[in-house]
Amino acid sequence: MTEPLKSIPLESLHRELGARFSPFAGYQMPVQYPLGLKGEHLHTRSAAGLFDVSHMGQVLVTGPNLEEALEQALPIDFSGWRQGEQRYTVLLNDEGGIIDDLMVARTFGDELRLVVNAGNREADLARLRELCPTLSFEWIPAALIALQGPLAESILSQFDSQAASLRFMHGQELVLDGATCWTTRSGYTGEDGYEISIPIDAADRVTRLLLKGGDVVPVGLGARDTLRLEAGLPLHGNDIGPDVTPVEAGLVFAIAKSRRPQGSKAGGFPGNKVITDQLVAGPAKRLVGFTSDSAVPIRHGASIVTTDDQPAGVVTSGTVSPSLGYPVLMALIESPLIGQPLIAQVRQHRLPINQVPLPFVPKRFKR
Amino acid sequence: MTVPSELKYAKSHEWAKVNGNVVTVGITEYAQTKLGDLVFAELPVLGEVVQAGDSCTTLESTKAASDVYSPVAGKVIAVNDNLVGSPELVNQAPYTDGWLFQVELSGELPEALLSAEAYQKLIDSEG
Numbered sequence: 001m002t003e004p005l006k007s008i009p010l011e012s013l014h015r016e017l018g019a020r021f022s023p024f025a026g027y028q029m030p031v032q033y034p035l036g037l038k039g040e041h042l043h044t045r046s047a048a049g050l051f052d053v054s055h056m057g058q059v060l061v062t063g064p065n066l067e068e069a070l071e072q073a074l075p076i077d078f079s080g081w082r083q084g085e086q087r088y089t090v091l092l093n094d095e096g097g098i099i100d101d102l103m104v105a106r107t108f109g110d111e112l113r114l115v116v117n118a119g120n121r122e123a124d125l126a127r128l129r130e131l132c133p134t135l136s137f138e139w140i141p142a143a144l145i146a147l148q149g150p151l152a153e154s155i156l157s158q159f160d161s162q163a164a165s166l167r168f169m170h171g172q173e174l175v176l177d178g179a180t181c182w183t184t185r186s187g188y189t190g191e192d193g194y195e196i197s198i199p200i201d202a203a204d205r206v207t208r209l210l211l212k213g214g215d216v217v218p219v220g221l222g223a224r225d226t227l228r229l230e231a232g233l234p235l236h237g238n239d240i241g242p243d244v245t246p247v248e249a250g251l252v253f254a255i256a257k258s259r260r261p262q263g264s265k266a267g268g269f270p271g272n273k274v275i276t277d278q279l280v281a282g283p284a285k286r287l288v289g290f291t292s293d294s295a296v297p298i299r300h301g302a303s304i305v306t307t308d309d310q311p312a313g314v315v316t317s318g319t320v321s322p323s324l325g326y327p328v329l330m331a332l333i334e335s336p337l338i339g340q341p342l343i344a345q346v347r348q349h350r351l352p353i354n355q356v357p358l359p360f361v362p363k364r365f366k367r
Numbered sequence: 368m369t370v371p372s373e374l375k376y377a378k379s380h381e382w383a384k385v386n387g388n389v390v391t392v393g394i395t396e397y398a399q400t401k402l403g404d405l406v407f408a409e410l411p412v413l414g415e416v417v418q419a420g421d422s423c424t425t426l427e428s429t430k431a432a433s434d435v436y437s438p439v440a441g442k443v444i445a446v447n448d449n450l451v452g453s454p455e456l457v458n459q460a461p462y463t464d465g466w467l468f469q470v471e472l473s474g475e476l477p478e479a480l481l482s483a484e485a486y487q488k489l490i491d492s493e494g
């Protein structure tokens with residue numbers, strides 16, 4: 001990394017809160033606060049956590065025939081997509097691999113909003129501009145704060161009562177302490193909650209207000225990772241990436257039904273051929289969830305073998321679940337070996353693992 | 368950040384409590400803060416012979432695995448079995464209940480071990 005680390009708008013607030021920082025995707029990001037990863041994690045599940053995810057890219061998309069043009073780039077279908085509705089989708093390369101996973105929201109004006117991963121910001125924009133030369137893609141200069149957990153609704157509703165009626169995967173503008181903030185009911189923890197886009201000049205003030213709004217603690221990237229893993233949500237760069245397709249990753253839902261084989265708008269997006277073949281014949285590998293009865297954590301990069309030492313796959317994310325108290329992991333496994341007894345190799349240990357359906361911890365979205 | 372004056376310290380953030388030829392080893396409060404919440408401790412095997420500087424324990428936090436090095440040479444004569452079920456003892460009481468293992472010294476204490484005062488200076492300089 002030759003470029004200096006970029007700082008986020010709320011860095012001084014994080015310093016006051018006692019955050020420990022670490023470089024992440026070119027940004028100096030809060031990894032944990034004095035409460036510690038486990039405490040932050042459990043507090044988000046039982047009450048509420050506040051996450052600064054301002055490093056993520058917020059993009060405003062405008063232009064002629066906006067929706068038709070964007071359907072050339074993404075496997076989505078805007079017919080029946082209501083104003084205010086947000087959906088999850090994937091930006092694919094020509095081999096069907098996932099360049100990035102992203103949120104697309106239809107606003108109440110003639111524009112769309114995207115939220116993309118920090119590490120892929122520039123690559124995404126270059127790819128989207130190449131695929132949609134008639135559209136304009138511009139960064140939205142705003143902080144992005146996630147408020148997550150069972151108390152998120154009651155906390156945010158104190159500042160704008162409309163927060164309570166916002167539905168899961170829908171967005172609208174809320175007015176928080178005088179600042180107009182595009183807010184979606186969504187997140188990356190498996191809990192109910194919101195992602196709030198706050199204009200830079202109001203970000204510090206509004207975030208301080210939210211932190212005083214009830215039983216809420218600041219949460220760093222460390223607990224964000226364990227929360228999303230428990231919820232079975234893939235992390236780009238770990239579980240998914242340019243050499244993993246949405247079919248392999250179990251993300252077929254990110255491809256609109258009408259864009260799949262036999263659909264009314266089938267195909268017509270990058271990587272379509274590979275995706276179609278995999279949907280028909282089944283993928284060679286799949287992302288699968290496992291637990292272990294041993295106490296040894298099984299982490300990203302550990303290899304998975306069969307009982308007779310045949311290579312079966314590799315762990316893409318793994319930790320000891322703070323909520324469950326035992327190791328959980330996701331791994332890309334050769335399809336023919338799924339269902340066989342498998343073993344994770346960690347140092348000198350050979351640890352039997354148990355395949356389980358995802359998520360590890362039930363999601364509690366407000367539908 | 369506590370640095371008990373009666374202990375010796377390694378630059379790699381282990382402490383050594385010397386009692387005759389038996390040395391109890393743990394990690395410092397500074398080290399446990401840096402590691403974060405521990406979820407697993409892999410301790411040496413009883414009877415294992417270690418050299419000063421050998422990696423002989425792995426401490427795993429929710430985020431990462433870290434090696435612990437023996438500050439002294441000798442034979443491992445005890446390990447803290449309580450850490451198997453409660454690795455968080457290292458976070459809660461790094462100098463007492465969170466000890467890791469005991470070594471029967473095979474020679475002299477290494478000269479490189481630091482006094483509490485020198486160790487305090489080291490962590491001050493590391494921030």
